[in-house]
Amino acid sequence: MTALAWLIPVALFLGGLGLVAFLWALRSGQFEDLEGASYRALEDEPPEPK
Amino acid sequence: MTVHALPLKSPTSIPAAEFQTPSTLTLAIENMHCGGCLKSVERAAMAVPGVTGARASLAAKRVTVSYDAKLAGEADLIAALEQAGFAAAPINLTAPSTDNERQSYLLRRVAVAGFAAMNIMLLSVSVWAGSAGDMDQSVKVLFWWLSALIALPTVVYAGQPFFSSALSALSGRRLNMDVPISLAIILATAMSVYQTIRIDDQVYYDAAVSLLFLLLIGRFLDESLRVRARGEAQNLLSLQRGIATVVGDDGLPRLMPAHALQTGDRVLIASGERVPADGTVIQGTGEVDQSLISGETAPVSVTPGSPLYAGTLNLAQPLKMVVTAADSATLLAEIGRLMQAAEQGKAHYRKLADRAAQIYAPAVHILGALTFAGWMIAGASWQTALTYAIAVLIITCPCALALAVPAVQIAAASRLFRQGIIVKAPDGLERAAEIDMVVFDKTGTLTLGRPELLDANVIPEHVLRAAASLAASSKHPYAKALVAAATLRLRTVAAADNVVETPGLGLERKTKDGVERLGSAEWCGVKTAGGGSEVWYRKNNDAAISFRFADALRSDAPSVAASLKRQGYALALLSGDRPLVVETIAAEVGIDNWMAGLKPADKIAWLDARAREGHKVLMVGDGLNDAPALAAAHASLSPATAADISQRAADFVFQGSKLAPLLEAISTSKRTRSMALQNFAVAFVYNIICVPLAMAGFVTPLIAAIVMATSSILVTANAMRLAWVGKP
Numbered sequence: 001m002t003a004l005a006w007l008i009p010v011a012l013f014l015g016g017l018g019l020v021a022f023l024w025a026l027r028s029g030q031f032e033d034l035e036g037a038s039y040r041a042l043e044d045e046p047p048e049p050k
Numbered sequence: 051m052t053v054h055a056l057p058l059k060s061p062t063s064i065p066a067a068e069f070q071t072p073s074t075l076t077l078a079i080e081n082m083h084c085g086g087c088l089k090s091v092e093r094a095a096m097a098v099p100g101v102t103g104a105r106a107s108l109a110a111k112r113v114t115v116s117y118d119a120k121l122a123g124e125a126d127l128i129a130a131l132e133q134a135g136f137a138a139a140p141i142n143l144t145a146p147s148t149d150n151e152r153q154s155y156l157l158r159r160v161a162v163a164g165f166a167a168m169n170i171m172l173l174s175v176s177v178w179a180g181s182a183g184d185m186d187q188s189v190k191v192l193f194w195w196l197s198a199l200i201a202l203p204t205v206v207y208a209g210q211p212f213f214s215s216a217l218s219a220l221s222g223r224r225l226n227m228d229v230p231i232s233l234a235i236i237l238a239t240a241m242s243v244y245q246t247i248r249i250d251d252q253v254y255y256d257a258a259v260s261l262l263f264l265l266l267i268g269r270f271l272d273e274s275l276r277v278r279a280r281g282e283a284q285n286l287l288s289l290q291r292g293i294a295t296v297v298g299d300d301g302l303p304r305l306m307p308a309h310a311l312q313t314g315d316r317v318l319i320a321s322g323e324r325v326p327a328d329g330t331v332i333q334g335t336g337e338v339d340q341s342l343i344s345g346e347t348a349p350v351s352v353t354p355g356s357p358l359y360a361g362t363l364n365l366a367q368p369l370k371m372v373v374t375a376a377d378s379a380t381l382l383a384e385i386g387r388l389m390q391a392a393e394q395g396k397a398h399y400r401k402l403a404d405r406a407a408q409i410y411a412p413a414v415h416i417l418g419a420l421t422f423a424g425w426m427i428a429g430a431s432w433q434t435a436l437t438y439a440i441a442v443l444i445i446t447c448p449c450a451l452a453l454a455v456p457a458v459q460i461a462a463a464s465r466l467f468r469q470g471i472i473v474k475a476p477d478g479l480e481r482a483a484e485i486d487m488v489v490f491d492k493t494g495t496l497t498l499g500r501p502e503l504l505d506a507n508v509i510p511e512h513v514l515r516a517a518a519s520l521a522a523s524s525k526h527p528y529a530k531a532l533v534a535a536a537t538l539r540l541r542t543v544a545a546a547d548n549v550v551e552t553p554g555l556g557l558e559r560k561t562k563d564g565v566e567r568l569g570s571a572e573w574c575g576v577k578t579a580g581g582g583s584e585v586w587y588r589k590n591n592d593a594a595i596s597f598r599f600a601d602a603l604r605s606d607a608p609s610v611a612a613s614l615k616r617q618g619y620a621l622a623l624l625s626g627d628r629p630l631v632v633e634t635i636a637a638e639v640g641i642d643n644w645m646a647g648l649k650p651a652d653k654i655a656w657l658d659a660r661a662r663e664g665h666k667v668l669m670v671g672d673g674l675n676d677a678p679a680l681a682a683a684h685a686s687l688s689p690a691t692a693a694d695i696s697q698r699a700a701d702f703v704f705q706g707s708k709l710a711p712l713l714e715a716i717s718t719s720k721r722t723r724s725m726a727l728q729n730f731a732v733a734f735v736y737n738i739i740c741v742p743l744a745m746a747g748f749v750t751p752l753i754a755a756i757v758m759a760t761s762s763i764l765v766t767a768n769a770m771r772l773a774w775v776g777k778p
Binding site: 004008011012015016018019022023026027031032033034035036038039040042043 | 084085088089106107108109110150154157158161162165168169172189192196200
């Protein structure tokens with residue numbers, strides 16, 4: 001049963017990590033142009049420096 | 051669009067703050083379709099001095115540019131993009147940003163609810179498995195508390211869209227479907243917390259959160275379709291404006307966005323450009339295509355003093371005009387307002403899902419309350435009674451209403467999209483399914499909206515060749531039609547040199563053989579009382595030869611009309627044109643009921659009269675003068691060649707030179723409705739079976755949530771049939 005004491009926090013932490021990653025991606029605008037993104041992946045040029 | 055070879059002055063006189071925060075600007079891009087275009091747009095924008103960043107979106111057909119307002123201006127960007135081959139127009143960003151916010155507002159909640167639902171389910175499954183095995187009571191309680199820890203913030207956060215909608219409905223003394231949803235979620239959560247504290251069974255965090263997750267998905271899909279349609283409409287509207295060339299006090303031309311023009315500004319309009327605002331000609335004579343305003347294709351001559359209307363096209367010589375009414379005061383804007391007023395009538399339309407909800411919502415509450423009361427009377431504990439009541443609320447949860455109708459509409463829209471029909475308003479599909487009468491506009495709708503040469507094969511070949519080589523240098527619609535017909539028959543047409551065009555009259559060419567003229571009867575010295583739709587050709591003093599033009603019918607117009615009649619729709623033709631012309635077209639297409647010489651307001655009045663008789667009218671039209679009628683009709687369709695404002699008013703926009711998409715739009719709308727009704731039926735059968743079981747206490751809230759999810763998947767799968775079946 002002591003396994004639970006660290007397994008559950010680990011599970012929640014990993015799930016939470018996924019959620020945070022998604023929310024970050026949403027906030028940084030990665031879902032704004034799903035169509036264009038598929039073309040951008042095929043570009044040869046390096047991305048413009050910010 | 052023409053390329054502007056005018057000296058650009060930077061910075062322009064437009065304060066950037068007028069539109070949005072200084073130094074970022076979003077532009078609608080008209081013809082961006084692929085990855086290559088995406089890159090070209092960004093590159094063109096980046097090439098403008100002072101621009102620090104440009105990000106184009108292919109899905110939204112927009113580019114967002116950040117720039118230094120001291121070095122670059124709106125007009126520079128538009129001109130640069132135009133040079134690269136893209137029509138661009140600034141978008142007023144207030145509305146779309148709320149659209150985007152709403153979308154990511156929902157998406158954030160979908161993500162949080164999804165995370166919570168999965169984790170709680172993980173804990174719940176352990177508890178179920180454990181209760182059959184040797185799970186310790188203390189571990190079970192720990193799992194419940196953990197579930198509560200995840201569920202409570204989730205319900206508070208992810209439930210907001212439902213709670214706020216339910217609250218606003220209740221404060222308006224109405225019931226909508228969000229009321230029972232909110233009630234079920236709140237009751238299930240509250241009771242679970244109570245039971246957790248008491249260390250008792252009947253803990254249902256899993257049901258509450260899964261329900262929330264599934265419903266949010268449906269809500270998000272529905273919202274996406276709406277946002278996309280709205281965004282496209284807004285792009286269209288922004289693009290109809292464009293830029294103007296203003297002559298300043300110093301006599302230098304300068305580019306300026308058309309929306310920033312002011313009364314009294316002097317504007318140059320190059321040949322082939324659209325007039326940016328209402329005004330009066332002060333210099334130059336020429337011809338203007340007013341079809342956008344009047345619906346008629348024949349060009350109108352203008353001389354100094356003549357009025358010009360925003361949105362009309364300058365066909366011949368460059369004109370200079372003084373602005374008399376800019377932006378919101380133009381005739382174009384006036385028609386826009388007429389249209390908005392007509393649209394308000396449509397806002398009263400009650401969507402299928404809302405109508406169903408009106409009957410459904412009270413029934414759900416009554417059943418829930420009856421269950422609770424029944425079990426209390428039967429002597430059950432209040433926890434048990436409440437559990438059963440919650441199960442009833444969840445079982446009857448309106449998945450068919452919340453998910454199935456949007457799913458059907460998305461499937462239908464994608465099916466129509468593949469056939470060149472864009473669904474602009476999701477409820478347009480519902481309204482188009484109810485129509486019993488189809489009303490057409492003439493020019494540009496039944497006809498192609500451009501003149502074609504009649505009897506092209508009767509005219510002697512050498513005459514046609516000579517006339518076409520003169521015509522090749524002109525932008526006049528008749529000249530273009532002449533060249534097109536000649537190219538079709540003779541394969542190639544060489545443009546003649548030294549052709550001089552006299553606006554309003556015709557073309558002339560002097561050679562060593564003599565003088566050739568192509569133009570009006572007067573220009574060629576012919577005295578006839580013929581109509582306006584002809585052009586004469588004369589060489590020296592030979593007999594003049596006439597070319598007659600007519601606006602060609604869409605090739606399948608008669609067959610589409612016949613097929614609509616067979617299906618039992620009443621047909622009518624409303625036109626602003628002369629009775630004689632309208633009668634001819636009506637006879638050719640096979641429409642008995644026609645009206646000629648109508649103004650936009652007359653068309654609305656006619657439609658209102660039909661509506662009062664109980665007819666539901668589908669209006670098909672394209673001109674700016676049709677826009678108010680399109681908005682007033684029960685449902686509306688407009689070709690992609692239509693005035694932008696008409697496309698905005700229409701529920702559907704179709705592409706191509708055929709009228710057949712009309713039939714497809716109607717039949718798909720009907721199938722969409724029957725699919726939606728089927729889905730209601732599926733949900734209804736589920737309820738018939740499950741509600742008595744739930745009321746009798748055989749269904750726990752979790753089973754209810756699973757059953758509900760199954761029915762959701764079933765109705766969604768049913769909707770997808772619409773997208774797959776009969777793929778072209």
